[in-house]
Amino acid sequence: MAGMEDPVGRRRPLFCPMTTLLVSPGPLIGRVHVPADKSITHRALLFGAIAEGVSRVRNYLDGGDCRATLSVVRQLGVLVEEPAPGEWRIHGRGLWGLCEPEVVLDCVNSGTTARLLAGLLAGQRFHSVITGSAQLRRRPMARVVEPLRQMGADIAGRQDGRLLPLSVRGRPLHGIEFAMPVASAQVKSCLLLAGLYADGLTVVREPGPARDHTERMLTAMGAPIVRRGSTLISEAPTTPLQPLDLTVPGDFSSAAFLLAAGACVPGSRVTVAEVGVNPTRRGLLDALIAMGAEVALDNWGESGGEPTGDLHVQPAPLRAITLEGDTIVTLIDELPVFAVIATQAHGVTVVRDAAELRVKETDRIATTVEELRKLGARIEATADGFIIEGPTPLRGARVHSHGDHRLAMTLAVAGLMAEGVTAIEEAECIADSFPGFEQVLLRLGARVETTG
Numbered sequence: 001m002a003g004m005e006d007p008v009g010r011r012r013p014l015f016c017p018m019t020t021l022l023v024s025p026g027p028l029i030g031r032v033h034v035p036a037d038k039s040i041t042h043r044a045l046l047f048g049a050i051a052e053g054v055s056r057v058r059n060y061l062d063g064g065d066c067r068a069t070l071s072v073v074r075q076l077g078v079l080v081e082e083p084a085p086g087e088w089r090i091h092g093r094g095l096w097g098l099c100e101p102e103v104v105l106d107c108v109n110s111g112t113t114a115r116l117l118a119g120l121l122a123g124q125r126f127h128s129v130i131t132g133s134a135q136l137r138r139r140p141m142a143r144v145v146e147p148l149r150q151m152g153a154d155i156a157g158r159q160d161g162r163l164l165p166l167s168v169r170g171r172p173l174h175g176i177e178f179a180m181p182v183a184s185a186q187v188k189s190c191l192l193l194a195g196l197y198a199d200g201l202t203v204v205r206e207p208g209p210a211r212d213h214t215e216r217m218l219t220a221m222g223a224p225i226v227r228r229g230s231t232l233i234s235e236a237p238t239t240p241l242q243p244l245d246l247t248v249p250g251d252f253s254s255a256a257f258l259l260a261a262g263a264c265v266p267g268s269r270v271t272v273a274e275v276g277v278n279p280t281r282r283g284l285l286d287a288l289i290a291m292g293a294e295v296a297l298d299n300w301g302e303s304g305g306e307p308t309g310d311l312h313v314q315p316a317p318l319r320a321i322t323l324e325g326d327t328i329v330t331l332i333d334e335l336p337v338f339a340v341i342a343t344q345a346h347g348v349t350v351v352r353d354a355a356e357l358r359v360k361e362t363d364r365i366a367t368t369v370e371e372l373r374k375l376g377a378r379i380e381a382t383a384d385g386f387i388i389e390g391p392t393p394l395r396g397a398r399v400h401s402h403g404d405h406r407l408a409m410t411l412a413v414a415g416l417m418a419e420g421v422t423a424i425e426e427a428e429c430i431a432d433s434f435p436g437f438e439q440v441l442l443r444l445g446a447r448v449e450t451t452g
Contacts, residue, residue, distance in 0.1 A: 018426060018428065018452050019426070019427045019428045019450050019451070019452045020423050020424065020425050020426075020427060020450065020451045020452045021408070021412060021423070021424040021427035021430075021438065021448060021449075021450055022421055022422070022423050022424075022448060022449050022450070022451065023396075023411075023412050023415030023416060023418075023421070023422045023423075023424065023441075023446070023447070023448050024396075024415070024420075024421050024422075024446075024447035024448070025265075025396075025415070025416055025417060025418055025419060025420075025447075026265070026267075026416065026445065026446060026447050027265050027266060027267035027268040027269075027445065028258065028261050028262055028265060028268045028269075028270050028416070028441070028444035028445060028446055029267070029268060029269050029270070029444060029445050030269075030270065030271070030443060030444045030445065031270075031271040031272075031273060032258070032270075032271070032272060032273070032440050032443055032444060033250055033272070033273050033274060034250040034251055034254040034255045034258065034272055034275060034434070034440070035061050035062075035063065035250070035251055035254055035433070035434055035435060035436060036059045036060055036061040036248035036249070036250065036251060037061065037213075037248050037249055037250065037251040037252070037253075037276050037306075038061050038063060038065060038066060038112075038251055038253070038254075038433050039112065039185070039211060039213050039251075040213055040217070040246075040248050040249070040276070040306065041057075041060045041061040041066045041069075041248055042065070042066060042069050042110070042112050042113060042116065043116070043189070043213055043214060043217050044057045044060065044088075044090070044217070044244055044246065044248065045057075045066070045069045045070055045073050045080070045088075045090065046069065046073065046116055046117070046120060046193075047217055047218060047221060047241070047244065048078075048088075048090035048092055048243065048244050049073045049076065049078040049090060049092055049093065049098065050092060050093070050094060050095050050097075050098070050120070050196075050241055051090075051092035051094070051221060051240070051241045051242060051243040051244065052092055052094045052240035052241060052242070052243070053092055053240075053242070053243035054089050054090065054091050054092070054243055055088075055089070055090040055092060055243040055244035055245070056087065056088070056089055056090075056243075056244070056245045056246075057087065057088045057090065057244060057246060057248065058086060058087045058246070058247040058248070059086055059087075059247050059248045059249075060086065060087075060088055060248050061248065061251065061433075061435075062086075062435060063431060063432055063433050063434070063435050064108065064109065064110075064431055064432040064433075065108070065109060065110035065112070065113065065432050065433060066110075067108075068106065068107050068108040068109070068110045068113050068132075069107075069110060069112075069113045071106070072105045072106070072107065072113060072117060073090075075101045075102070075103060075105060076098045076099055076101055076105075077093060077097070077098055077099030078090065078091060078092070078093055078098070079091040090243075090244075092241070092243055094240055094241075095196060095197070095237070095240070095241065096124075096125070098124060098126075099126075100126035100127065100128065101128050104129045104130075104131050104165070105117065105128055105129065105130050105131070106131055106132060107130060107131070107132040107136060107164075108132055108133050108136065109132065109133050109135055109136050109361065109432060110132070110136070111136060111139050111186065111360075111361075112186055113132075114130055114132055114136060114139075114141070114164060114166075115141070115143075115144045115186040115187065115189070115190050116186065116189050116190055116193060116214075117130055118130060118141070118144050118145070118148060118155065118166060118168060118190055119144065119148065119189065119190030119191060119192070119193035119194040120193045120194075121168045121170060122148050122151070122153035122155065122168060122170065122171075122173060122194050122197070123153075123170060123171070123172070123173045123194055123196075123197025123198065124168075124170035124197070125170050126170050127167070127168070127169045127170065128167075128168050128170075129165055129166065129167050129168070130164060130165060130166045130168065131164050131165035131166075132164050135361060135362075135403060136164060137158075137163055137164045137165070138163070139163075139164075139359055139360075139361075140162060140163070140359050141157065141161060141162060141163055141164060141166060142161060142162040143182075143184065143186075143187050144186070144187055144190045144191075145157065145161035145162070145166070146161075147176065147178045147187070147190075147191055148190070148191075148194060149161075150176045150178070151173045151174060151175070151176050151191075151194055151198055151202070152171060152172060152173045152174050153168070153171065153173060153194070154168070154169040154170075154171050155167065155168050155169075172199065173194055173197050173198040173199065174198055174199045174200055175195060175198045175199065175200035175201045175202040175203070175234075175235065176202060176203070177203040177205070178191060178202075178203065178204055178205070179205040179207070180204065180205065180206055180207060181207065182207065182356060183206055183207050183208040183209065183210040183326075183329040184210055184329075184356075185210040185211035185212075185213070185214065185280075188204055188206065188210055188214065188232065189213075189214035191204050191234070192204065192214055192215065192218065192225060192232060192234045193214075195225075195234030195235060195236075196218075196223060196234060196235075196236055196237060197236060198234075198235070198236060199236070200235070201233055201234070201235050202233070202234045202235065203231060203232070203233050204231070204232045204233075204234070205230060205231050205232075206230045206231070206232070207230075208230075208325070208326035208329055209279075209280050209326055209329060209330060210280060210329050211278070211280045211281060211329075212278070212280050213278070213306070215227060215232060216305045216306065217244070217305070218241075220242075220244075220305050221241040221242045221243075221244065222237065222239060222240075222241055222242045223237055223241060224236075224237055224238075246303060247303045248303070249274060249275060249276035249303045249306055249308045250272065250273070250274050250275035250276060250308070251275070251276065251433070251434075252275055252276050252277065252278070252281045252282060252284075252285075253281070253333045253334060253406075253433070254433060254434045255272040255275045255311060256284045256331075256333075256334040256337055257337055257409045257410070257412070257413050257434075257437075258270050258272055258440070258444070259272065259284065259285070259288065259295070259311060259313050260284075260288075260337045260338070260340060260341050260413050261413045261416050261417075262313035262314060262315070263288055263291075263293040263294075263295070263313050263314070263315060263316070263318070263341060264315060264318070264340070264341055264344045264413075264417055265315065265416045265417050266315055266417075267315075268313075268314055268315055269312075269313075269314045270312070270313050270314070270444065271310055271311065271312045272310070272311045273299075273310045274299075274301070274308050274309075274310065275308060275309065275310070275311055276303075276306050276307070276308055277297065277307050277308060277309050277311075278306055278307060279307075279330075280329075280330055281330065282330065283327055283328075283329075283330030283331030283334065284331045284334040284337075284338060285297075285311070286327075286330070287321065287323060287327075287331060287338060287341075288313070288341070290321050291318045291319055291320075291321055291341070291345055292316055292317060292318050292319050293313060293315075293316055293318060294313065294314050294315070294316040295311065295312065295313045296311075296312040296313075297309045297310070297311055297312075298310055298312070317346070318341065318344055318345035318346065318390075318391075319345055319346050319347055320342065320345045320346060320347030320348050320349040320350075320388075320390065321345075321349060322349070322350040322351075322352070323335075323338070323349075323350070323351045323352070323354075323385075324350075324351070324352035324353045324385075325352075325353055328351075328352075328353045328354050328356075329356075332354065332356055332357065333360075333406060335351060335354055335357060335364070335368075335385075335386075336357075336364055336368045336406055336407055336410040337406070337409070337410045337413055338351070339351070339368050339372060339377070339379060339386055339388055339410070340372065340377075340410055340413050340414045340417075342379075342386075342388040342390055343372070343377045343378070343379070343388055343390045343391065343392045343394065343414075344390055344391045344392070344417065345388075345390045345391065346390060346391055347389075347390065348387060348388070348389055348390075349386075349387070349388045349389075349390065350385070350386075350387055350388075351385035351386045351387075351388075352382070352384055352385045353384055353385065354384050354385040355383065355384040355385075357385075360404070360406075361403065361404040361405070361406070361407075362402045362403070362404045362407065364404065364406070364407065365381050365382075365384075365385065365386065366381060367402045367404065367407055368386070368407060368410065369381040369386065371399045371400065371402075371407065371410075371411055372411075372414065374397040374398075374399050375394045375395060375396070375397050375399065375411075375414050375415075375418055375422065376392060376393065376394050376395045376397075376418075377392055377394065377414075378390070378392050393419065394414055394417055394418035394419070395418055395419045395420055396415060396418045396419060396420030396421045396422040396423075397418075397420075397422060397423075398422075398423045398425065399411050399422060399423070399424055399425070400424070400425045400426060401424055401425065401426045401427055401429055401430075402426075403426060403429050404429060405429045405430050405431075405432040405433050405434065406433070408424055408426070408427045408429055408430050409430055409434060409437060411424045412424060412427075412437075412441070412448070416446060427450070438450060
């Protein structure tokens with residue numbers, strides 16, 4: 001496949017505050033890498049902090065959310081060195097070696113950091129306070145606070161712990177059996193971490209498949225976590241957790257935007273190399289295949305227990321589908337860009353059972369519908385998803401990110417197939433998860449530029 005292959009730069013700032021990203025229509029052609037997986041980077045930092053010994057993590061994501069986790073880990077007394085560009089050495093302090101932080105732990109915009117941290121800190125022998133940005137302080141925390149309290153945790157916060165900031169006074173925990181009402185990797189991970197500090201078994205029952213990076217990574221470190229069907233069991237280790245040695249694969253959630261453009265923009269031929277294709281994450285890929293997109297996967301590999309491969313995509317006639325049930329959790333973060341794909345599919349596409357979108361960085365049902373309508377999309381919001389009619393020609397317009405990195409990139413994909421120029425206001429938030437997004441588009445031949 002034609003095109004250039006270049007790594008994504010980590011340190012060069014891509015966007016200044018209050019940046020507008022201008023996108024003109026045109027195909028994407030070439031082969032690229034995407035930034036490292038954000039979910040795995042978060043976990044490598046947090047889990048490496050409680051290992052015994054030095055963890056080596058290569059190709060980490062240097063985005064805003066992961067920088068928040070890095071800062072928190074350091075404030076807990078963990079030395080994190082960078083011996084070479086793109087590599088961390090995390091000097092783990094063991095399960096009981098973390099230090100009481102001298103300052104409030106600021107998770108900035110990262111819900112993953114806040115929720116996993118609550119589970120990690122609940123059983124410690126010290127007091128800590130977790131907070132975040134105004135955006136994060138609006139996101140629900142009761143989903144982790146309530147089961148942690150059942151385990152004996154002492155947690156207080158706004159609206160009785162439903163919102164940040166949270167005050168966590170570490171104390172002895174005991175195992176519980178908890179059936180999650182909604183599949184959530186963050187809730188599951190929080191409880192599995194707390195289970196490492198609890199007396200007895202912590203049993204977590206999933207109503208459907210959720211990302212399994214936590215159990216993969218902790219099991220590789222020697223944690224006593226067992227899966228029995230849809231049930232996970234965690235308990236306190238009898239031996240120290242072993243340090244990590246891994247290379248973080250490319251983030252499928254970042255690749256999704258390039259795959260969407262490659263499937264919909266006429267003349268495109270895109271390869272995303274060495275991307276993670278964990279079965280609990282690749283729902284958008286499966287949806288594209290079901291819609292008739294021309295997609296191929298080869299060069300299979302593995303990194304830190306995570307399957308990887310090269311993804312190839314180019315346009316083909318697309319047909320509408322319905323997404324619902326257990327499928328939703330495998331592409332919850334990709335549903336906004338899926339809505340853009342659906343505008344180019346023949347028929348009526350329906351997304352159900354996605355109410356979780358209402359409590360992301362923004363209400364992603366409302367903001368996706370609001371902004372795509374400005375571009376001419378025929379899309380209606382429902383209580384738990386969307387209804388989209390296609391195929392619909394899109395037209396360039398001035399749109400707004402609402403401070404949501406995934407919505408900003410979704411609108412950029414729409415701009416690649418819209419007539420005229422699409423101007424995306426406050427696009428600097430893209431760096432939260434995809435630093436280098438503009439350069440990657442440029443390498444693939446897109447006509448994009450920034451102002452502001």
